[in-house]
Amino acid sequence: MTFIVHGAAGSGSVPVEAVLTLAGAPFRVVETPTWEGEAERERVAATNPMRQIPALITPGGETLTESAAILIWLAERFPELGLAPPPGDPRRGQFLRWMTFVSASIYALYWVRDEPDRLVGADAAAQAQILSRTVDRISHCWSVMERQIEPGRFLLGDRMTVLDLYVAVISRWRPLRPRFHEVASRMGAVVRRVDALPELQDFWARRFPFEGDYADPA
Structure with missing residues (x-):
């Protein structure tokens, strides 16, 4: 089953999408750049009453909001990736x-x-x-x-x-x-x-190209 990410290129949904990419999990993005105006915020309101992204709908139909919470949940959902220290780990x-x-x-x-x-x-x-x-x-x-x-x-x-x-x-x-x-x-x-x-080069190029103002100085 497919994860649904309410997000936008270059936004706080990008690390969420990156984890799903590393996991090889099927997902689709509902592109919703909420900073562009009221219409975009209204589009996400039914999923997140705060009218903010990212929001994640799991294959089981659960809605998760708040970027840090989503990332921690995904790390625990895909423990084989080792993307979070488990409970009891010194870190x-x-x-x-x-x-x-x-x-x-x-x-x-x-x-x-x-x-x-x-x-x-x-x-x-x-x-x-x-x-x-x-x-x-x-x-x-x-x-x-x-x-x-x-x-x-x-x-x-x-x-x-x-x-x-x-x-x-x-x-x-x-x-x-x-x-x-x-x-x-x-x-x-x-x-x-x-x-x-x-493993993320193609992903970065699609979702947050590191160029222009966002380029990293050598």
Whole structure:
């Protein structure tokens, strides 16, 4: 049976789609770039009343929302991939900590950044201030994470987890990779490794081409 992903190219659905691709699981994407306007948000409202992506409908008909929750669930649904430390693993606490941190402290700010008028109305100066301050806050959060982890080949050691996929995608968003490398150089080396995974090259090219503003500086 098929998974259904409500998402969009370059969005928070990309790491979800990446896991399904690695698992070889059948899935289809309902392309819903909610940042483009009210019509797109209404399209996803029946699946996620928050009118946000990603949302995942499982083959059993269950609806899952919240990117970190979906990724953790998928890692447990496909344990053969080894994409999450299991309960009892020494890495489990830090895995849950940083999955939640990225979701709550960084990802959540993009709801504000996508349409700052949601909070400050049509005041152009206030909107510009929000965009500037959220860039600084995102950079600060990445630097906090950088100082408190000890990456190996991947963020939690020598095995990739969904945390690596999550960070690899979100670090592409503004303030973009140059600023990310500036504040989180060790994590930067890891996400470049994730970018280069042979098994995901065709997937990245389709769903989040690393070019233009999103290119990673050499």
